[in-house]
Amino acid sequence: MSENIIVKVEDLTMAYHDKPVLWDNDVNIVENSRTAIIGPNGAGKSTLLKGILGLQKTLSGTVEIMGKSVKQVYKKIAYIPQSNSVNWDFPTTALDVVLMGRYVHLGWIKRPKKKDIEIARNALHKMGMQDYAKRQISQLSGGQKQRVFIARAIAQNAEIYFMDEPLAGVDKNTEKVIIDFLKDSQKQGKTSIVIHHDLNTLADYFDHLVILNKRIIAQGKMSETLTQANLDAADMGGGFTIAAM
Amino acid sequence: MLSVYLNKIFSLNFANLLNAIGLDFEILSSYTFIVVCLGTMILATVAGMVGTITVLKGQSLIGDAIGHSSYPGIIIAFMIGMSLDSVSLMIGAIISGTLAFIIIQFIDKNSKLNLDAVLAVILSAFFGLGMVLKSFIQGHPIYGKVPQGGLSNYIFGQAAFIRTIDVQLILAVAIPSLLILFLFYKEFKIFVFDEVYAKSIGLSSTLMYVLLVLITMSVIATGLKLVGAILISSFLIVPGITALQWSNRFSHVLIIAAIVGSFSAFVGTYISSVYAGMSTGPCIIVVMSGLAFISMFISPKGLLANWLRRRKYLNDLSKSLID
Numbered sequence A: 001m002s003e004n005i006i007v008k009v010e011d012l013t014m015a016y017h018d019k020p021v022l023w024d025n026d027v028n029i030v031e032n033s034r035t036a037i038i039g040p041n042g043a044g045k046s047t048l049l050k051g052i053l054g055l056q057k058t059l060s061g062t063v064e065i066m067g068k069s070v071k072q073v074y075k076k077i078a079y080i081p082q083s084n085s086v087n088w089d090f091p092t093t094a095l096d097v098v099l100m101g102r103y104v105h106l107g108w109i110k111r112p113k114k115k116d117i118e119i120a121r122n123a124l125h126k127m128g129m130q131d132y133a134k135r136q137i138s139q140l141s142g143g144q145k146q147r148v149f150i151a152r153a154i155a156q157n158a159e160i161y162f163m164d165e166p167l168a169g170v171d172k173n174t175e176k177v178i179i180d181f182l183k184d185s186q187k188q189g190k191t192s193i194v195i196h197h198d199l200n201t202l203a204d205y206f207d208h209l210v211i212l213n214k215r216i217i218a219q220g221k222m223s224e225t226l227t228q229a230n231l232d233a234a235d236m237g238g239g240f241t242i243a244a245m
Numbered sequence B: 001m002l003s004v005y006l007n008k009i010f011s012l013n014f015a016n017l018l019n020a021i022g023l024d025f026e027i028l029s030s031y032t033f034i035v036v037c038l039g040t041m042i043l044a045t046v047a048g049m050v051g052t053i054t055v056l057k058g059q060s061l062i063g064d065a066i067g068h069s070s071y072p073g074i075i076i077a078f079m080i081g082m083s084l085d086s087v088s089l090m091i092g093a094i095i096s097g098t099l100a101f102i103i104i105q106f107i108d109k110n111s112k113l114n115l116d117a118v119l120a121v122i123l124s125a126f127f128g129l130g131m132v133l134k135s136f137i138q139g140h141p142i143y144g145k146v147p148q149g150g151l152s153n154y155i156f157g158q159a160a161f162i163r164t165i166d167v168q169l170i171l172a173v174a175i176p177s178l179l180i181l182f183l184f185y186k187e188f189k190i191f192v193f194d195e196v197y198a199k200s201i202g203l204s205s206t207l208m209y210v211l212l213v214l215i216t217m218s219v220i221a222t223g224l225k226l227v228g229a230i231l232i233s234s235f236l237i238v239p240g241i242t243a244l245q246w247s248n249r250f251s252h253v254l255i256i257a258a259i260v261g262s263f264s265a266f267v268g269t270y271i272s273s274v275y276a277g278m279s280t281g282p283c284i285i286v287v288m289s290g291l292a293f294i295s296m297f298i299s300p301k302g303l304l305a306n307w308l309r310r311r312k313y314l315n316d317l318s319k320s321l322i323d
């Protein structure tokens, strides 16, 4: 099977207040893959996703998604930000949040219709959250909140998922629901790019890997990329040995 | 003939009814009261709704800074135009409020200072300048010749000085503002709840900020004469805080904020009309804050409900321990 590149990043450099965070990075994401991005804290993983999605200024570099610019394909991209970027005090329900996944298809000013509400309900159901539709978002547990945000991505009906640490602070059960969802999406031809922090589950959950520490250390198929030498090169080797592989 | 008669009976009964609940029909039906009351109620409705958004965005103090900072603009506009014309004073207020806002944004972007500290400094600098200028022109050989009694009303607001043109200005601001809030309801919702996701689906957060600041600025500028520079920010903040205690739905919160705002405006304006010399702004704020305070105790998210929940939980716990 030949590998199509669905996200192509070249020479990406990004900085905060003139403090460079990412230098000159080339990233290739394979179509229909489940790709994990790993790296130590502060490696620039979140910044990389924001740069790819055009959410933050880049100093240089180009990004192509499905051969086009992000502006042309953003409807086909579902982004699940790190949960700390959300305003939890906001008065809204789980169903309402999922419904936001439909906004991108509605366009300005127009309100969600019956069909959108039905899509949102189905998405909640897929995440096993149908009984919590009317619940205030801040009253849900960490895992339940994350399921709601995945449901929002489902409602958006995207081709590519970008997720920033979706498994951080969630229960085991939710972790399984999310990974099953990723595998299921892959069967439907979709691509997911997920920032991950647990080296123990890495090879089980994903089939491609990007190792980042301000620069790209290595990228490619999981089996070829997850090596002790690469982890050491990213300052992630400490205490972890790849034995079971 | 008959209709006049009916009218008389109706208004008499109506007047009696109002008197019975302690309201003065004479005041309620006076042209001045109706004009002022309409003005404050419409203003409070818009301020309550747009203020809820700023409160949720964690930016309530910016309204306070803009409110105070518009005061020197009023004095300078008076010095230039040598008149108390509402429109030119309002333009002065908008210019100096905008200037303060731009300076705040600039410092916040380019320095590591805490935003609260920046707001406090700009607020005092601008408001202080306004007070200095005002005392400078008092008894000044040139400016002193022009009557300037109205200028101090811009500090606390004075209903008695409101003219029809002031209410027209409020309407001119309120109608487009409400329209924007209504049309872009969904956009504001996602912008406040999850700005990063909003950006990822192509919603410009810059545009949303600009809309928000534009509405906030116009509410402040038109409300100064009614409510005053010091208290106008409470119009933006207090109804939202009250409403958030009562509902978990954004649309309901906005409506409750509008109701809290306009109800307080009605009661406050009435009180300041009954007692001559009482400033309108403080009267409305007292009613508004009273409602906020009561809500903190008796609302579904208030202290009382929390206390009951905790007691029930402890009861259940001790029961299950005994069993």
Ligand SMILES: Nc1ncnc2c1ncn2[C@@H]1O[C@H](COP(=O)(O)OP(=O)(O)O)[C@@H](O)[C@H]1O
Residues within 6 Å of the ligand: A016, A017, A021, A039, A040, A041, A042, A043, A044, A045, A046, A047, A048
């Ligand atoms: N908004 C910001 N302003 C300034 N520096 C930032 C900001 N966000 C992240 N950084 C810095 O950029 C670097 C990379 O951050 P991030 O992309 O969040 O890393 P990761 O997600 O890999 O933990 C860190 O050193 C962090 O301190």
Ligand SMILES: [Mg+2]
Residues within 6 Å of the ligand: A045, A046, A047, A082, A164
């Ligand atoms: Mg991160």
